[in-house]
Amino acid sequence: MSDVLLSVEDVSVDFGSGSPAVSEVSFSLTAGEVLAVVGESGSGKTVTAMSLLGLLPSSASVTGRALLGGRDLYSLSLNELREVRGNEVGMVFQEPMSALNPVLTIGSQIVEAVRVHCSVSRAEARARALELLRLVGLPVERFKAYPHEMSGGQLQRVVIAMAVANEPSLLIADEPTTALDVTVQAEILGLLRDLRDRLGVAILLITHDMGVVADLADRVIVMNAGRVVETGTVRQVFQKPAQPYTRTLLDSVLSLDSRELPARAPAAPVLRLSGVSISYGKFRAVSDVSLEIGRGEVLGLVGESGSGKSSIAAAVTGLVRYSGGITVAGKEVCALRKADRGRIGLVFQDPLSSLNPRATVGRSIAQPLLLHTSLRGAELTAKVDSLLDAVQLSVSLRDRYPHELSGGQRQRVGIARAIALDPDLLIADEPTSALDVTVQARVLDLFRSLQRDLRFACLFISHDLAVVQHLSDRVAILHQGRVVEEGASVFAAPQDPYTQRLLASALTVSV
Amino acid sequence: MSTPVARSVPAAIRSVLARDRWALAGTVTVVVIGLVAIFADVLTAIEGHDPYTYDSTALDPATGLPAGVLGGVSGEHWFGVEPLTGRDLFAIVVHGARTSFLIGLAATLVSIGLGVLIGAAAGYLGGWVDRVITWSADVFLGFPYLVFMIALGAVVPVEFPRALLLIVVIGFFGWPSTARIVRAQVLTLKERNFVKAARTLGASPWQVFRAELLPNLWGPVLVMATLSVPGKVGLEAALSFLGVGVLPPTPSWGRSISSAIEWVAVDPAYLLFPGLALFAVTWGFNALGDGLRDALDPRLGAKR
Numbered sequence: 001m002s003d004v005l006l007s008v009e010d011v012s013v014d015f016g017s018g019s020p021a022v023s024e025v026s027f028s029l030t031a032g033e034v035l036a037v038v039g040e041s042g043s044g045k046t047v048t049a050m051s052l053l054g055l056l057p058s059s060a061s062v063t064g065r066a067l068l069g070g071r072d073l074y075s076l077s078l079n080e081l082r083e084v085r086g087n088e089v090g091m092v093f094q095e096p097m098s099a100l101n102p103v104l105t106i107g108s109q110i111v112e113a114v115r116v117h118c119s120v121s122r123a124e125a126r127a128r129a130l131e132l133l134r135l136v137g138l139p140v141e142r143f144k145a146y147p148h149e150m151s152g153g154q155l156q157r158v159v160i161a162m163a164v165a166n167e168p169s170l171l172i173a174d175e176p177t178t179a180l181d182v183t184v185q186a187e188i189l190g191l192l193r194d195l196r197d198r199l200g201v202a203i204l205l206i207t208h209d210m211g212v213v214a215d216l217a218d219r220v221i222v223m224n225a226g227r228v229v230e231t232g233t234v235r236q237v238f239q240k241p242a243q244p245y246t247r248t249l250l251d252s253v254l255s256l257d258s259r260e261l262p263a264r265a266p267a268a269p270v271l272r273l274s275g276v277s278i279s280y281g282k283f284r285a286v287s288d289v290s291l292e293i294g295r296g297e298v299l300g301l302v303g304e305s306g307s308g309k310s311s312i313a314a315a316v317t318g319l320v321r322y323s324g325g326i327t328v329a330g331k332e333v334c335a336l337r338k339a340d341r342g343r344i345g346l347v348f349q350d351p352l353s354s355l356n357p358r359a360t361v362g363r364s365i366a367q368p369l370l371l372h373t374s375l376r377g378a379e380l381t382a383k384v385d386s387l388l389d390a391v392q393l394s395v396s397l398r399d400r401y402p403h404e405l406s407g408g409q410r411q412r413v414g415i416a417r418a419i420a421l422d423p424d425l426l427i428a429d430e431p432t433s434a435l436d437v438t439v440q441a442r443v444l445d446l447f448r449s450l451q452r453d454l455r456f457a458c459l460f461i462s463h464d465l466a467v468v469q470h471l472s473d474r475v476a477i478l479h480q481g482r483v484v485e486e487g488a489s490v491f492a493a494p495q496d497p498y499t500q501r502l503l504a505s506a507l508t509v510s511v
Numbered sequence: 512m513s514t515p516v517a518r519s520v521p522a523a524i525r526s527v528l529a530r531d532r533w534a535l536a537g538t539v540t541v542v543v544i545g546l547v548a549i550f551a552d553v554l555t556a557i558e559g560h561d562p563y564t565y566d567s568t569a570l571d572p573a574t575g576l577p578a579g580v581l582g583g584v585s586g587e588h589w590f591g592v593e594p595l596t597g598r599d600l601f602a603i604v605v606h607g608a609r610t611s612f613l614i615g616l617a618a619t620l621v622s623i624g625l626g627v628l629i630g631a632a633a634g635y636l637g638g639w640v641d642r643v644i645t646w647s648a649d650v651f652l653g654f655p656y657l658v659f660m661i662a663l664g665a666v667v668p669v670e671f672p673r674a675l676l677l678i679v680v681i682g683f684f685g686w687p688s689t690a691r692i693v694r695a696q697v698l699t700l701k702e703r704n705f706v707k708a709a710r711t712l713g714a715s716p717w718q719v720f721r722a723e724l725l726p727n728l729w730g731p732v733l734v735m736a737t738l739s740v741p742g743k744v745g746l747e748a749a750l751s752f753l754g755v756g757v758l759p760p761t762p763s764w765g766r767s768i769s770s771a772i773e774w775v776a777v778d779p780a781y782l783l784f785p786g787l788a789l790f791a792v793t794w795g796f797n798a799l800g801d802g803l804r805d806a807l808d809p810r811l812g813a814k815r
Contacts, residue, residue: 317707317711318711319707319710319711336713337713338713338715339713340713341711341712341713342712342713344711346707346708346711348704348707348708349704350704353703353704353705354703354704354705354707354708355705356705356722356723356726356727357727358726358727358729359705359722359723359726364705367708367709367712367714367722368712371709371712371713371714371718372712372713417708
C-alpha cells in the first residue's frame with residue numbers, strides 16, 4: 001500500500017438513539033482501487049460514506065478521522081468541505097432521476113458542475129461538458145435533452161459525467177446500479193471500470209449486491225450492525241470467508257445456472273391469457289401475449305422495466321383495461337364478480353406501501369376475510385392467528401403496526417393476507433426485490449413451502465433471473481410487451497437473442 | 512433512507528402538548544372557554560345575573576352610561592353593564608361563548624364532514640365525478656358568500672331557528688377548501704398498494720373509504736378542523752356584527768362588539784370584554800392547530 005488516498009480511522013457515528021449507527025470502522029483506499037463496502041440495510045455502509053462528505057443530518061455525532069490527501073475530512077470548515085465535494089471527491093447516487101434537476105437540460109447541468117469548481121468561460125465549460133458526454137459514452141446530441149427524455153441507464157451516465165467533471169481522485173458510488181435493469185447494470189459497471197482504468201480514479205462502492213462486488217471491486221469490506229465484520233480481497237472473502245456472517249451472506253445469494261427446470265405434468269389451466277394487449281392512450285405496453293398457468297404451477301415472468309410485466313399483473317387483477325381474453329378458473333376477469341375476486345391473491349413489491357400504516361397487522365390480514373367470509377369475532381382472530389402461524393410469524397405481532405415490523409416481517413404479513421382466502425391464483429409482483437439477501441432467501445423458502453402445501457397457481461413476476469429460476473416451474477421472458485421466449489429450458493438453451501443477452505448480463509458471485 | 516413513521520393521532524397530540532408550549536397554552540384557553548360555555552348558567556348564577564334582564568339601577572341616570580369606573584365593573588357586575596340597558600356584561604360574554612362555540616364547532620363539523628366525503632369521492636372515483644366536484648369547488652371558493660348570507664338573513668322568516676341557519680350556511684360554504692386538501696391526499700393514497708390490494712379483493716368504494724382511506728386522513732382532517740374553527744367563530748361574529756347573525760336578545764360577541772363600537776369613545780370597557788373573548792378563542796384554536804400540524808405533518812419536520 002504505497003500511496004494511500006483515503007484513510008478512515010476508528011470512525012463512529014451516533015444519532016443519539018442508544019446504539020451507534022457505525023462503530024470503530026477503519027479502512028484505507030489506494031489510488032485507482034475499487035473498494036466495496038457491502039452489508040444489508042442498517043449495516044451502516046451508507047452512513048459511513050455520507051459522513052465522508054459531511055452529508056449526515058446535524059443530529060449525528062461523528063468521531064474518528066478520515067484523511068484524504070493528508071487532510072481530516074471531519075475537521076474541515078463548510079467552505080473547505082465544499083471545495084472537496086465535487087472537486088476531489090465525486091458522488092454517484094442510487095436514483096439518477098432524483099439526482100438531476102428535471103427542468104434543466106443535462107448539458108447545462110454538466111456545465112454547471114464544471115463551473116462550480118473551475119473558473120472557466122462558458123464556451124470552455126461547454127467544450128468540457130461535450131468531452132465528458134463522450135467519455136461516459138453518450139452521443140453529444142443528448143446535450144440538449146431533458147432528464148425525462150432519457151432512460152435510467154443514460155441518466156446514470158450523466159450523473160457519473162458530473163461526478164468526474166473535475167477529475168476527482170475518489171468517486172463514492174452509493175448503490176449505483178440498484179435502480180437499473182440487469183442489462184443496463186452491466187453497462188454501467190463496465191463504464192465505472194473503464195473510468196477507473198482511464199482516469200485512475202479510486203472508487204468507494206457502497207452496495208448490497210454481491211454480484212456487483214464480484215464484478216467490479218478489488219477489495220471488499222463486509223459490514224454488519226455498524227461494524228466491520230471482514231476485510232480482504234474479493235477473491236479471499238468470496239472463496240474463504242472467515243466469518244460466519246459473511247458465509248451466511250454469500251450463501252443467501254441465489255446463483256443462476258444453466259440447468260433445465262424439472263419437468264412436470266401439465267395440469268388444467270387456472271389462468272389463461274390469450275392474445276392480451278394493453279394500451280395506455282397511444283402507447284402499447286403489452287401486445288398479443290398468450291400464457292397459461294396450471295394448478296399448482298409457478299410461472300416466472302421475467303422482464304426489465306418497461307417490458308409490460310406489471311401491466312399484465314394489473315390486467316389480471318382487473319386494475320387496467322385490456323383487449324383479448326384473460327380467464328381465471330374459466331371466468332373472464334373483467335366480468336368477475338366480487339365473490340370471485342377472492343380467488344386471486346396478490347403480493348406486492350414494497351411491503352411497507354402494501355400495508356395500511358394505520359391498521360394493525362391483524363386487521364390487514366383479516367381484511368379479505370371480512371370482505372368475503374362471515375367469520376367474525378373469536379373465529380376471525382383464530383383464523384388470523386393460524387395465518388400468522390403459516391407464515392412463521394409470532395401471534396404476538398397481531399396487534400402491532402407495520403412500522404414496528406422489519407421488512408421481512410412485513411412481507412410475511414403481505415403473504416398471509418394474500419393466502420387468507422386460499423386462492424386459486426397468486427400474483428407475486430417482485431415480492432422480494434425490496435428485501436435484503438438473507439431475508440429474501442428466507443421469504444423465498446417460505447413462499448415455496450406454502451406453494452407446495454396450498455398448491456395455488458402462481459404468476460411470479462421478477463427482474464431477477466436467479467430468484468425466478470429458484471422458484472419457477474416454467475419461465476416466460478417478456479421484452480417490449482411481447483413474450484420472446486417461454487418454457488422450462490430457457491436457462492439451459494436460450495434461443496432468443498434478447499434472452500441470451502439477459503443471461504449474459506446477469507452477475508454471479510463465483511470468482 | 513427511512514420512511515417517516517406514521518404516528519397515531521392521540522400520540523401526536525400528547526407529544527405536541529408535552530413539547531410545544533404555545534400549543535399547550537392554546538389548548539388550555541380553548542378548554543377553559545369551552546368549560547365556561549358549558550357551565551354558563553352555573554357561572555351566571557354564582558354572579559347572580561342573567562343576560563336578559565334590564566337593570567336601570569346600574570346606570571348613570573343622566574347619560575345612560577354604566578355607573579362607576581370601567582363600564583361599571585364591581586363585585587356586583589364583574590365585567591360591568593351594557594350602556595342604556597344595564598344588562599350584565601359578564602352574563603352576556605359567558606352566554607355569548609355558548610353561541611360562538613355551538614355555531615363554530617357545529618359549522619366546522621358540517622364543513623369538514625362534507626369536505627371529506629366530497630373530496631374523497633373526487634380523489635378516489637376520478638373521472639367526471641372529479642371534474643364536476645373540482646369545478647363546483649372553484650365556483651364556491653369564488654362565490655361572494657358574505658353577500659349571499661346577508662341576503663339570506665333578510666329573506667329567511669324569523670321563526671326559523673337562527674343558530675341552525677348559521678350552522679348550515681357557514682358549514683356549507685366551508686366544504687371546498689377541505690375537499691381540495693382531502694382530494695389531494697386521496698390521490699396519493701390511491702396509488703399506495705394497500706388501497707390497490709383492497710380494490711383487487713373486490714372492496715367497494717365505501718369499504719375502501721372506511722377501512723383504508725379514512726384512518727390515513729384523520730391527521731390532516733383534525734389539523735384542518737382545528738385551524739378552521741376560529742374562521743367559523745369569526746364569521747358568526749361578523750354576521751352578527753352586520754346584524755344578520757343570531758337574533759337579539761340571544762347573546763353574541765359579534766353583536767355586542769357591533770353595538771360597543773358606537774360607545775367606544777365614552778365606554779371603551781364595553782368593547783374590551785367581548786373583544787378579548789373573541790380574540791382568546793381565535794388565538795387558542797390557531798395555536799393548537801399549528802402545534803398539531805407540526806406534529807402530524809412529517810414534511811414540516813419535528814425539529815424547530
